[in-house]
Each structure stands twice: as C-alpha cells, then as structure tokens.
Amino acid sequence: MAEAEKSEAQDVITLKVEFTGGLEMLFSNIKEHKLSLPAKDEQDKATTVNYLVDYLCKKVMKDRRKELFVQDGTVRPGILVLINDADWELEGEGSYELQPEDNILFVSTLHGG
Template sequence: MAETSLTLEFTGGSEFLVGNQKIHQVSIPSSSLTIRSVLNWLRETLLKDCDRIDLLLEGEYVRPGVLVLVNDTDWELMDEERTELKSGDRVTFISTLHGG
C-alpha cells in the first residue's frame, strides 16, 4: 500500500495533546487520503494515550474552536473533512479555546 507523507502542525495550545511537539512529520498508509482519514489516524496513533482528546476532536469531527488549515488555507474554503491530501501537504490545527 502506498503512503502519504504529511506535516502535521499543532499550535494555539493543541500541541500539549501530542507531547508538546508542534511539528510532526508522518507517513500515513493510504493511496487516497482525506482530512477525515487523517483525523482517524490521529485518534488511533498520536492521540491514543491522550486523556483530553475532546479538546481537539468531538466524535469524528474537529471540535468547534479549532481551526484547520491545509497548506495555510482554511479548510472551510476547501471541502472540510473531505479535502483530499497529497504527499508534502501541511495540515495545521490551531486551537482558539482558552480558559478564562
């Protein structure tokens, strides 16, 4: 099976969910990859030991208050979780959720 190499970036506080590491270079087994596939991979891999996954994901979707960019473009201008990705793409998760 082919793999898709991506850069995953976590900012705005979301990096604490993935070991306080902002940038992750990953290869995901798939010849056809969408953001939805990346979210499932995140849940099963990078977030598998995280007890606060709800700060990033709500069910199978990105939690409201978390911005998602694909190559610096808001995914809402694309096809959101159905956006197709290719090797070399950068997916950025920016949390806008802050305590008060």
C-alpha cells in the same frame, strides 16, 4: 526508479502536521509531526483529512482527553484547520484528499480566562 519502488512510493503520503494554540499539549508537547500515511483508506478511497484526524487520535495522541480535539467524529468547534495555509472550509473540510507534502495546521482558538 524500479517499478516496485514507484508503486511503494505511491502507496504512502508524507505530510507535515502542526499543532498550536495549546493543542500541542495533547500531542506530547510536540508541535510538528512528520507523518507517512497510506495513500488509500480501508475502502480503497483516497486518504482524507477525516482519516488523518482519526489516525491522530488513535496513533499520535497520548492524552486521554480526545474530546478536546474531536467532537462528533470531527475536529471540535474552536479549532481552526489550515490545509497548506488555506482554511479547510475552502478545501472541502474533512473530505479533502491529502496530497504528498501537504501541511496541515490545527490551531486552538479557545482560551481560558
């Protein structure tokens, strides 16, 4: 692989993001998204789950009801976040630095009735 290709590949992180428990309705009823994100944020720091959540709200979510997904700048209570099948609380929550091929799952645990 040429140096330019290596550098370009390191500049992007590819990951899978999934939504279940009704959250997929906020994302055009698509449960699984393959995303390519910059490896570094605007401050030249590693891209985190917080960055991903902001990106999802700005670029992927078409529904205007963002408050059903985020509250006070983070994922709202009642939404379980799994990073590679582990609770994000074990991984540092929003500060977790995304790695290539990560699988991030958002599950709504809130149910009407």
